[in-house]
Amino acid sequence: MDGAVRENTQQKAIKGGASGYLTIDLAALVRNYDRLVSEIAPARAAAVVKADAYGLGADRVAARLYDHGCRHFFVAQFVEARRLRPQLARDAMIFVLNGLQPGNELACADDGIVPVINSLEQLRQWAGAAVNLNRRLPAALQFDTGMSRLGVPPQERPAIASMLRTCGMIDIQFVMSHLASADDVLSEQNGNQLAELRRIATEFPEYELCFANSGGIFLGEAYHGVLVRPGIALYGGAPTDGHPNPMEPVIKLDVAVVQTREVPTGARVGYGGSHVAAGPTRLATIAAGYADGLPRSLSDRGAVYCDGVRLPIVGRVSMDSITIDISALPEGRLQLGSLVEVLGPNQTLEDIARDAGTISYEILTGLGHRYERQYR
Numbered sequence: 001m002d003g004a005v006r007e008n009t010q011q012k013a014i015k016g017g018a019s020g021y022l023t024i025d026l027a028a029l030v031r032n033y034d035r036l037v038s039e040i041a042p043a044r045a046a047a048v049v050k051a052d053a054y055g056l057g058a059d060r061v062a063a064r065l066y067d068h069g070c071r072h073f074f075v076a077q078f079v080e081a082r083r084l085r086p087q088l089a090r091d092a093m094i095f096v097l098n099g100l101q102p103g104n105e106l107a108c109a110d111d112g113i114v115p116v117i118n119s120l121e122q123l124r125q126w127a128g129a130a131v132n133l134n135r136r137l138p139a140a141l142q143f144d145t146g147m148s149r150l151g152v153p154p155q156e157r158p159a160i161a162s163m164l165r166t167c168g169m170i171d172i173q174f175v176m177s178h179l180a181s182a183d184d185v186l187s188e189q190n191g192n193q194l195a196e197l198r199r200i201a202t203e204f205p206e207y208e209l210c211f212a213n214s215g216g217i218f219l220g221e222a223y224h225g226v227l228v229r230p231g232i233a234l235y236g237g238a239p240t241d242g243h244p245n246p247m248e249p250v251i252k253l254d255v256a257v258v259q260t261r262e263v264p265t266g267a268r269v270g271y272g273g274s275h276v277a278a279g280p281t282r283l284a285t286i287a288a289g290y291a292d293g294l295p296r297s298l299s300d301r302g303a304v305y306c307d308g309v310r311l312p313i314v315g316r317v318s319m320d321s322i323t324i325d326i327s328a329l330p331e332g333r334l335q336l337g338s339l340v341e342v343l344g345p346n347q348t349l350e351d352i353a354r355d356a357g358t359i360s361y362e363i364l365t366g367l368g369h370r371y372e373r374q375y376r
């Protein structure tokens with residue numbers, strides 16, 4: 001970082017006075033969407049915007065992707081669909097992955113919210129609502145192909161097929177299933193699930209298929225169907241483990257220094273005094289902790305960066321702050337209000353997730369609400 005930029009960043013920090021700045025680059029999000037579309041064409045790409053678009057803001061993300069031509073949006077829960085519905089034009093379809101919960105039928109039908117039907121019981125409920133309203137209702141139909149989490153189990157398939165033949169009130173948009181190990185190109189579970197989906201396709205030949213999440217997109221064309229459902233890759237996360245990440249980073253997180261100090265050999269740092277200074281050490285305390293989504297498992301593990309220099313986390317991560325060792329930086333470089341990089345060019349989501357013993361998804365969805373969010 002050159003002097004002018006540095007000064008600018010510091011001024012911004014002092015001016016804004018926020019404890020941290022979460023920058024969300026919607027242009028990069030759109031480029032990631034295009035990158036995925038080029039991978040799967042002529043299939044289409046939906047956007048998975050559950051959990052507030054993995055923490056980035058479902059309203060902003062979905063509106064931007066709608067403007068860019070996306071028309072299929074997946075959330076996990078009815079309450080999320082309810083919130084998103086007024087933000088999107090009527091021709092945007094919002095699917096609820098967790099399915100149809102008793103009591104939501106009329107609200108779904110009224111709002112144009114499309115349930116993912118995960119069982120015979122749910123199909124009966126939805127068909128019952130259609131009969132009561134005397135109009136056809138849309139649905140997606142999900143089958144379990146080996147994850148044992150959500151979707152119609154194998155033994156219910158015949159009953160589902162015969163009900164769809166006779167009832168005529170449900171307008172199935174596509175048949176879908178979800179991959180359990182798509183981020184691992186070597187997992188034999190991928191091929192097994194694909195084989196099971198193909199059997200299902202022969203039992204339900206009139207419907208098109210929707211199968212791949214982010215990882216599935218990169219497993220090849222066989223996994224694409226007519227519609228793919230990326231989440232993490234849109235937001236810059238790596239779709240495939242152990243491979244270079246083809247996606248562009250979408251977020252950047254800079255956190256403010258709230259105090260600096262020098263401590264002598266033997267000084268204890270943080271709760272429990274778990275860290276003991278091995279020599280005279282310069283420390284900085286930054287204004288984010290586990291309540292801001294930086295997991296406590298980063299205690300005495302991960303790091304943050306300044307000018308490309310790694311600044312190790314020392315001692316335990318607190319609720320609202322973290323202490324870092326800044327001895328590797330020139331004296332005076334970090335001052336009250338200076339920013340350090342938590343996520344950015346020097347540290348990816350995957351880096352911090354690895355240090356925390358978790359996955360990029362959990363880091364993203366945990367990003368706190370005390371940062372000042374700046375959409376670009």
Ligand SMILES: *Cc1c(COP(=O)(O)O)cnc(C)c1O
Nearest residue numbers: 048178213214215229230231232
């Ligand atoms: C969360 C989810 C996705 C998106 O998965 P990513 O790995 O983030 O791309 C797709 N489909 C279903 C059913 C999901 O639950």
